[in-house]
Amino acid sequence: xxxxxxxxxxxxxxxxxxxxxxxxRSPEISVVVPIYNEVETIPLLVELITxxxxxxxxxxxxxxxxxxxxxxxxxLLRKIxxxxxxxxxxxxxxxxxxxxxxxAGFHQAKGKVIVTLDGDLQNExxxxxxxYHKIQEGYDLVSGWRKDRQDDAMTRLLPSKIANGLIGKVTxxxxxxxxxSLKAYRAEVARDMHLxxxxxxxLPALAYIEGAxxxxxxxxxxxRKFGHSKYGLGRTLRVVMDLLTIYFMxxxxxxxxxxxxxxxxxxxxxGFALGLYLSFLKIFLNQGIGDRPLLMLAVLLIISGIQLFSxxxxxxxxxxxxxxxxxxxxxxxxxxxGRR
Numbered sequence: 001x002x003x004x005x006x007x008x009x010x011x012x013x014x015x016x017x018x019x020x021x022x023x024x025r026s027p028e029i030s031v032v033v034p035i036y037n038e039v040e041t042i043p044l045l046v047e048l049i050t051x052x053x054x055x056x057x058x059x060x061x062x063x064x065x066x067x068x069x070x071x072x073x074x075x076l077l078r079k080i081x082x083x084x085x086x087x088x089x090x091x092x093x094x095x096x097x098x099x100x101x102x103x104a105g106f107h108q109a110k111g112k113v114i115v116t117l118d119g120d121l122q123n124e125x126x127x128x129x130x131x132y133h134k135i136q137e138g139y140d141l142v143s144g145w146r147k148d149r150q151d152d153a154m155t156r157l158l159p160s161k162i163a164n165g166l167i168g169k170v171t172x173x174x175x176x177x178x179x180x181s182l183k184a185y186r187a188e189v190a191r192d193m194h195l196x197x198x199x200x201x202x203l204p205a206l207a208y209i210e211g212a213x214x215x216x217x218x219x220x221x222x223x224r225k226f227g228h229s230k231y232g233l234g235r236t237l238r239v240v241m242d243l244l245t246i247y248f249m250x251x252x253x254x255x256x257x258x259x260x261x262x263x264x265x266x267x268x269x270x271g272f273a274l275g276l277y278l279s280f281l282k283i284f285l286n287q288g289i290g291d292r293p294l295l296m297l298a299v300l301l302i303i304s305g306i307q308l309f310s311x312x313x314x315x316x317x318x319x320x321x322x323x324x325x326x327x328x329x330x331x332x333x334x335x336x337x338g339r340r
Contacts, residue, residue, distance in 0.1 A: 023112075028058035029132055030111030030187070034065050034101035035119040039072040040226035046080055046087065048125040053086075056129055062087045064119070065105045068095030099200040106190045114185045122150070123182040124220035131184035131217065140189045140212035143175055143204050144182035144219035163239055170247050171205035175216050178204065182219050186212075198238055202246050209250050256319055260312030267305030274298035 031049060035042065046064075053060045064081070066074055066089065074091055081089035090108055092101060102116060113135055117123040127144065134142045149160075160179055168174035178201050185207070193206045204214050252259045275298045281287040289295050 022110075026187075027061045027111045028113065029053070029056070029060045029128075030063060030109035030114045031060065031128060032063045032065065032102065032105030032109055032114055032116045033119045034067055034098050034105065034116075034181075035069060035073055035077065036067040036095065036098075036101070037069045037071040037073060038119045038226070039069070039076055041119060041121050042073060042076050042080070045119060045121055045125075048121070049128070050086070052125045052128050056132070058132075060086065061109070061111055063090060063105050063108055064088070065090045065092065065101040065108075067092050067098065067101040097198060099195040099198050102200050103195040106185075106193075109187065109190075112187055114187055114190045116181055116183050116185075118181040120224055120226070122222050122224055123180070124222065127182060127219040130219065131182060134215065134217055135184045135186065138213065139215050140186045141204060141207045141214045142184040143177070143214065143216045144180040145175070145177045145216050146180050146221035147176070147218040149177075149221045150223040167202070167205065167243060167246075170243055171202070171208065171250060173205045173208045173214065175204055175214075177216070178202070180219065180221075198242055199246070201239070202242060205246050205250065209253070254319060256315035257312040260308050260315060264305045264307070264309030264312060267301045267308060269305075271298045271301030271303075271305060274301065 031053065033045070033049070038045070042064075046062075049062060053062060064077055064087070066077055077089040077091075081087045088108065090104055092104060105116070106114060113132055115128050115131060117125065117128070123144070131142045131144060160177075164176060164178050167178050183203065185203075189207055189210065189212050192210055193203065195203075195206075199206065208214060248259070274294060278289045278292070278295055278298060282289050
C-alpha cells in the first residue's frame with residue numbers, strides 16, 4: 001500500500017479547466033455512480049446516498065451515469081432527477097462499459113473531490129464520508145479495500161486476489177483491492193486520467209503514473225440484494241491485455257523508442273553479423289550458402305530490425321502528437337507557492 005506522511009493543504013492549486021471563481025463556487029464533493037440495469041436498486045441507492053450527503057457538513061452534488069440500461073433504469077432515473085436539484089442523471093447513448101461511464105461522470109462533476117461507488121449497493125454509502133475525510137489529509141486518491149468481501153470465493157474472490165497481486169507487481173502500486181469502486185479522487189487528478197477499454201480498474205496505477213499520492217482504507221461490503229453481477233471469469237483475458245497497456249504507459253509512454261529501438265538494433269546487428277559470416281564462407285572458402293537456413297535467418301533479422309526501429313520512430317512521433325495536440329505536458333505540477 002502506498003502511504004506517505006503529508007503536510008500539504010488538500011487543494012493547493014486551482015485546476016486548469018476552471019477559473020478561480022468557478023473553483024470557489026464548486027461543491028466540496030461530487031458523488032458519481034455508474035448505473036447499468038439496476039432498476040430495482042436505484043430507489044434505495046438514491047435514498048441512502050442522499051441521506052449520507054445531507055448529513056455531511058459540506059456542499060455536494062450527486063451524479064448517476066446510466067450506461068445504456070435496458071431494464072427501465074433510464075425512465076426511473078429521469079423521473080427521480082426531474083424532481084431533485086441535487087441529483088443529475090447522465091444517459092449514455094448505448095452500453096459503452098464502466099470505464100466510459102466513469103469517465104463521463106468525471107467530466108460532468110464539478111466538485112473538488114469526486115467519490116465513486118457501484119450502483120448495486122454492494123458498496124456501503126455510509127463509507128462516503130470515510131474516504132472523503134481521508135482525502136482531506138492531502139492524498140490525491142483514496143482507494144477502498146473490501147476487507148470482508150461478500151462474494152463467491154471461486155468465481156470472484158480467488159481471481160480478484162490473483163489479479164490484485166499481479167497488478168501490484170507490474171505497476172508498482174500494491175493495493176489489496178484494485179476492483180473496489182468506492183474511491184475518492186481530487187478532481188484535477190480524476191479529470192486528468194483518460195479512460196479507454198476497461199482501464200477503470202487500473203485508476204490507482206494511472207494516477208500513480210501522473211504522480212498522485214495514494215492510500216487505501218478498509219470499507220464495508222455487502223452481498224448483492226437485487227439482480228445479478230455483470231462480472232465473471234470471462235474478463236480475465238481483458239484484464240491481462242489492459243495490464244500490458246498500463247505497464248507500457250508506466251514505463252515507456254514518453255520514450256517508446258527505448259523499448260522498440262534496442263530490439264531493432266540487436267536484430268539488425270545480429271543479421272549483419274550472420275551476413276558477414278556467410279559472405280566470408282562464400283568469398284574466401286568458396287562454399288555454397290544459397291540453400292542454408294542461416295541465410296534466410298540473416299535476411300529476416302535485418303528486415304525485422306529495420307521494422308522495429310521504424311516502429312519505434314513512428315511511436316515517438318505518435319507520442320509527441322498525443323502530448324502536443326492536447327497541449328498535454330509530460331509533467332504534473334502538484335503545488336505552486338509564492339507570487340506568480
